[in-house]
Amino acid sequence: MTNNSIRIPSGQMQDVLHKLFLKHGFSEVKARILAKVHTESTLDGVNSHGINRVPLFIEYVEKGVVKVDAEAELSETFGNIERWDGHLGPGIINALKCTNRAVELAKLLGMGMVALRNTNHWMRGGTYGWLAADAACISIIFTNTKANMPPWGGKDSRIGNNPFIVSIPREEGHHVVLDMAMSQFAFGKIHDYKLRGEKLPYPGGWDEHNELSDDPEKILANERGLPIGYWKGSALSMILDMLVTLLSAGDSTRTIAAKEFETGISQVYLCIYPEIFSDRNLQEKLLDEIVEYTHDVEPMHPGDKTYYPGERAWHNRARNLKEGIPVNKEVWQRVIKLAEA
Amino acid sequence: MTNNSIRIPSGQMQDVLHKLFLKHGFSEVKARILAKVHTESTLDGVNSHGINRVPLFIEYVEKGVVKVDAEAELSETFGNIERWDGHLGPGIINALKCTNRAVELAKLLGMGMVALRNTNHWMRGGTYGWLAADAACISIIFTNTKANMPPWGGKDSRIGNNPFIVSIPREEGHHVVLDMAMSQFAFGKIHDYKLRGEKLPYPGGWDEHNELSDDPEKILANERGLPIGYWKGSALSMILDMLVTLLSAGDSTRTIAAKEFETGISQVYLCIYPEIFSDRNLQEKLLDEIVEYTHDVEPMHPGDKTYYPGERAWHNRARNLKEGIPVNKEVWQRVIKLAEA
Numbered sequence: 013m014t015n016n017s018i019r020i021p022s023g024q025m026q027d028v029l030h031k032l033f034l035k036h037g038f039s040e041v042k043a044r045i046l047a048k049v050h051t052e053s054t055l056d057g058v059n060s061h062g063i064n065r066v067p068l069f070i071e072y073v074e075k076g077v078v079k080v081d082a083e084a085e086l087s088e089t090f091g092n093i094e095r096w097d098g099h100l101g102p103g104i105i106n107a108l109k110c111t112n113r114a115v116e117l118a119k120l121l122g123m124g125m126v127a128l129r130n131t132n133h134w135m136r137g138g139t140y141g142w143l144a145a146d147a148a149c150i151s152i153i154f155t156n157t158k159a160n161m162p163p164w165g166g167k168d169s170r171i172g173n174n175p176f177i178v179s180i181p182r183e184e185g186h187h188v189v190l191d192m193a194m195s196q197f198a199f200g201k202i203h204d205y206k207l208r209g210e211k212l213p214y215p216g217g218w219d220e221h222n223e224l225s226d227d228p229e230k231i232l233a234n235e236r237g238l239p240i241g242y243w244k245g246s247a248l249s250m251i252l253d254m255l256v257t258l259l260s261a262g263d264s265t266r267t268i269a270a271k272e273f274e275t276g277i278s279q280v281y282l283c284i285y286p287e288i289f290s291d292r293n294l295q296e297k298l299l300d301e302i303v304e305y306t307h308d309v310e311p312m313h314p315g316d317k318t319y320y321p322g323e324r325a326w327h328n329r330a331r332n333l334k335e336g337i338p339v340n341k342e343v344w345q346r347v348i349k350l351a352e353a
Numbered sequence: 354m355t356n357n358s359i360r361i362p363s364g365q366m367q368d369v370l371h372k373l374f375l376k377h378g379f380s381e382v383k384a385r386i387l388a389k390v391h392t393e394s395t396l397d398g399v400n401s402h403g404i405n406r407v408p409l410f411i412e413y414v415e416k417g418v419v420k421v422d423a424e425a426e427l428s429e430t431f432g433n434i435e436r437w438d439g440h441l442g443p444g445i446i447n448a449l450k451c452t453n454r455a456v457e458l459a460k461l462l463g464m465g466m467v468a469l470r471n472t473n474h475w476m477r478g479g480t481y482g483w484l485a486a487d488a489a490c491i492s493i494i495f496t497n498t499k500a501n502m503p504p505w506g507g508k509d510s511r512i513g514n515n516p517f518i519v520s521i522p523r524e525e526g527h528h529v530v531l532d533m534a535m536s537q538f539a540f541g542k543i544h545d546y547k548l549r550g551e552k553l554p555y556p557g558g559w560d561e562h563n564e565l566s567d568d569p570e571k572i573l574a575n576e577r578g579l580p581i582g583y584w585k586g587s588a589l590s591m592i593l594d595m596l597v598t599l600l601s602a603g604d605s606t607r608t609i610a611a612k613e614f615e616t617g618i619s620q621v622y623l624c625i626y627p628e629i630f631s632d633r634n635l636q637e638k639l640l641d642e643i644v645e646y647t648h649d650v651e652p653m654h655p656g657d658k659t660y661y662p663g664e665r666a667w668h669n670r671a672r673n674l675k676e677g678i679p680v681n682k683e684v685w686q687r688v689i690k691l692a693e694a
Contacts, residue, residue, distance in 0.1 A: 092462050093464055093625070093629075121433050123433050123466055125625075150599070150600075152493075163647040164659060165650075165653060165657040165658050165660070166651065166653060166657070167650065170650055180596070180599065190589060190592045192582075196582055214583060222653050240582025240583075241533075241586060242537075244533045244537075244581045245581060245582060248519075254521055254529060254643050255491070255521070257643065258491070258521065258636055258639055259627070261632075261639070264642060264643050265646075266646040267642075286600075289429075289431060298598050299598075301607055301608075302594055302595050302605050302606070305511055306507070306511050307504075309503070309508065309509055310508045311506060311508060312507055312559070312563050317506050320591060321588040
């Protein structure tokens with residue numbers, strides 16, 4: 013919470029967004045789903061890919077980049093792998109459909125995969141990890157994006173930050189959900205540091221002299237982000253782009269980067285159904301052991317705390333459900349205006 | 354090549370290693386396979402997980418940590434997922450078997466997975482990525498390890514560097530093979546910097562004051578490595594440990610860390626057979642586009658060069674096949690002694 017934020021009850025946010033999406037041509041059902049997903053991402057504390065992104069999403073809808081009525085369709089089947097075509101429909105609707113389908117395939121066969129091409133930005137990747145985990149599945153899900161980081165050794169941005177999600181179901185919804193982009197810092201986060209007049213805690217991109225920098229202003233001027241682990245994240249980003257492109261027969265970051273807007277992206281949804289391994293209690297025990305071991309560790313510096321992936325989202329959700337969701341005042345005003353326009 | 358290395362023809366290395374493994378109780382067939390894999394890793398320039406690790410492997414064999422005659426066996430089948438028990442056999446033999454089995458499952462069903470428990474160190478993880486790619490499969494393969502990095506925010510090493518391999522087949526064996534551990538630098542590499550009296554190019558671990566350090570001596574004194582991307586690699590390491598443990602019903606890093614030696618580790622081998630998507634030419638075209646785009650980029654600094662994952666291994670192989678494999682003289686003397694002992 014900063015001075016510039018207010019707390020909005022989640023029910024109110026969902027109602028405003030529902031109205032907004034209806035106004036912009038979405039069906040009753042889809043408007044409701046989109047409102048729910050954007051609200052849930054914000055509830056979990058991921059405002060950057062929840063409420064904050066709504067104006068940009070609406071801009072894409074108005075420009076026809078996102079096709080309001082289009083929906084992903086099965087195009088080909090190969091064993092336990094399916095290829096779907098997103099027909100440039102809304103990324104959230106397509107991603108939910110493909111996650112649910114990968115869950116279905118996993119429950120039939122132990123493991124299933126859906127590769128999706130021609131889709132749009134899915135907002136928060138973690139949404140689909142939580143969904144798969146709620147359906148008792150392990151998931152490995154990833155996407156390509158426009159180019160926003162230089163490949164290691166190169167000068168121009170030619171690789172995407174390609175979010176990578178892994179989720180594992182746990183009892184009472186305390187799932188483990190990793191949702192990480194290949195960039196050390198999201199550009200949204202770098203922008204926040206700039207607004208606060210602070211440096212990044214670690215280098216996060218390249219300045220105009222081709223030097224690594226922790227100065228948000230210099231990094232934003234060039235839009236050349238730093239991959240996690242330098243050459244390692246660069247390589248991982250490349251190979252994720254190769255996987256989504258090959259498996260979906262869709263567009264790669266190269267093709268996406270050549271478009272005016274980030275659209276027609278490619279994604280993979282892989283689900284595994286661990287309950288076919290039968291002993292749910294053993295699974296919980298093994299998982300609890302790892303969570304405790306990594307969690308209950310002496311802090312490196314006083315006040316440090318170690319979290320398991322997804323733990324903070326879950327804490328935020330509980331708190332924000334009770335107290336309302338912290339939202340930037342200007343962002344909320346823009347959303348209200350869009351809903352009333 | 355440094356002053357302290359000599360070039361050994363690959364045939365000679367393989368013969369010496371074959372003799373060495375026979376001397377230490379391996380069957381004719383297994384000694385031949387182990388000699389081949391160690392030689393190939395060294396040919397590709399990964400001495401740390403090829404020839405340099407042979408003395409440690411033999412020590413583990415002599416101590417009975419690695420069971421010479423044990424071999425992985427199928428324990429359970431669930432749809433397109435199989436669980437195997439490694440019976441503490443040699444990691445290379447078990448890993449080859451499980452990779453080949455995952456390839457078979459993928460060719461039957463499009464995609465297949467083998468989860469292996471109770472195995473030993475597989476030496477170079479990339480070996481199994483190259484093998485799957487040679488068999489025309491995409492692979493995603495990963496392992497847990499002993500604890501050698503603190504989880505983000507914590508003081509003690511409680512997560513492993515958990516190597517993660519992804520491979521994609523290309524024509525003429527120019528496969529894309531990513532082989533990366535979750536640590537920014539391998540401890541072997543940090544040791545090399547120490548021997549040369551150099552600092553690391555980037556921070557690689559924690560010093561005795563719990564500060565990030567680029568001083569190899571200080572990092573080695575504590576054995577607390579830095580995960581790639583700080584909190585991100587820490588989270589990825591945790592979740593990879595969870596996946597291998599759950600899927601194989603095997604030991605986690607916690608349990609492995611409590612043992613006297615690193616043994617009884619858990620691994621996952623996932624293969625996808627892209628030729629069932631039928632159009633091999635399209636696959637090659639899509640892949641070539643990404644390789645060219647990320648590869649043929651203006652360098653960040655004069656002399657910089659961008660590689661695709663696996664490219665340097667392939668260059669090293671071609672050169673070392675011709676000129677002999679560069680090996681540290683003392684390491685080679687130790688190996689010769691072990692073969693003659």
